Amino acid sequence: MVMSKVVSLVDYRQDSQQMQIDDISAQAFLFLQEQANENNLPMRKLLMEHLLGIASVVKAVEGLEEAQTWLATISDEIGGTNPH
The missing domain is CATH 1.10.287 (Helix Hairpins)
Incomplete structure (x- = not known):
């Protein structure tokens, strides 16, 4: 080939x-x-607050369902179940 x-x-x-x-x-x-x-x-606390802030902005701007979609995608990525 x-x-x-x-x-x-x-x-x-x-x-x-x-x-x-x-x-x-x-x-x-x-x-x-x-x-x-x-x-x-503590870096862990700072990162957690940062991620929470991002999720809150997405929720406020694009709605709860979109924020949940983002978080589910992240969960899939770190859990290794995302097909991408």
Whole structure:
């Protein structure tokens, strides 16, 4: 079988976008970690409050069902049951 050297533009854009998302997420995590350390706060508590805040914003803006969908997706991802 011959491998194609052609890259789908859609795949390239998705990969490029995912790389940007991963980079921003890593920067946000490092910022939170730095702030937790500087303020002598437990990272676990800070992350929990941050996630709760995000879920609350999603609930307020997009509704309870959407917030629950987000949380279910996250649960599936960390539980290894997400088919993606």
